[in-house]
Amino acid sequence: MSFNFGDLIEAVEAAVPGDRVALAHGDQVIDWNGLRTRSNNLARALIARGLQPGDRFAFYAYNSADYLVALMACWKARGTHVNVNYRYVADELAYILSDSDATVLVYDARLRDCVADVVNRSPNVRSYVEIGGTPAELPPFAEAFEELVAGDGAPVAIARDPQDRFFIYTGGTTGMPKGCIHTQ
Numbered sequence: 001m002s003f004n005f006g007d008l009i010e011a012v013e014a015a016v017p018g019d020r021v022a023l024a025h026g027d028q029v030i031d032w033n034g035l036r037t038r039s040n041n042l043a044r045a046l047i048a049r050g051l052q053p054g055d056r057f058a059f060y061a062y063n064s065a066d067y068l069v070a071l072m073a074c075w076k077a078r079g080t081h082v083n084v085n086y087r088y089v090a091d092e093l094a095y096i097l098s099d100s101d102a103t104v105l106v107y108d109a110r111l112r113d114c115v116a117d118v119v120n121r122s123p124n125v126r127s128y129v130e131i132g133g134t135p136a137e138l139p140p141f142a143e144a145f146e147e148l149v150a151g152d153g154a155p156v157a158i159a160r161d162p163q164d165r166f167f168i169y170t171g172g173t174t175g176m177p178k179g180c181i182h183t184q
Helices: 007-015 032-048 065-076 090-100 110-121 145-150
Strands: 021-025 028-031 056-060 080-083 101-109 127-131 142-144 165-169 179-183
Touching: 007 032, 007 145, 021 032, 021 065, 021 080, 028 032, 028 065, 028 110, 032 065, 032 127, 032 145, 032 179, 056 065, 056 110, 065 101, 065 145, 080 090, 090 101, 090 110, 090 165, 090 179, 101 110, 110 127, 127 145, 142 145
Parallel strands: 056 080, 056 101, 080 165, 101 127, 127 142
Antiparallel strands: 021 028, 165 179
8 A cells, every 4th residue: 555644644634533632732732623724724825836746845943733734734735844953053954955955944933043044045945934923023035834824724636646755854963964865
């Protein structure tokens, strides 16, 4: 049997009652209906902004329910997950964005200053999505996560492939981090 992570998530969403808790982190609790709606909306928003199957979708954020919503959106849209350690400074972030050819960066508002330092060094990144913060603080290069996850939650009508990939970057103990590519 072959599957894709996006297909697997959609199968679980269909099987589990929508009012059951899907994600809980601190005070944030998202049920399965909310996970489906938010991840579908984000996936469709990024596809509308040019995300193509296989495009690299980088994550520079702390653990949170929103990180997992974005990860589900990445898989549903056939993006290639790229992890970025939140401890990385601007040079390391710029390196991974360039090395992975990332076109999307989802980042935590608390890391905004580091992201702002690499915007001009990351020409492949077309979409910057900020988790947290306030609309008044949002930098001109970014879009608010909460705005992109809002909407009707319509399904992401896209054919997926079990050969879709995800990256895992090493810690860089022997130089800059190295990307390991895996299929789903």
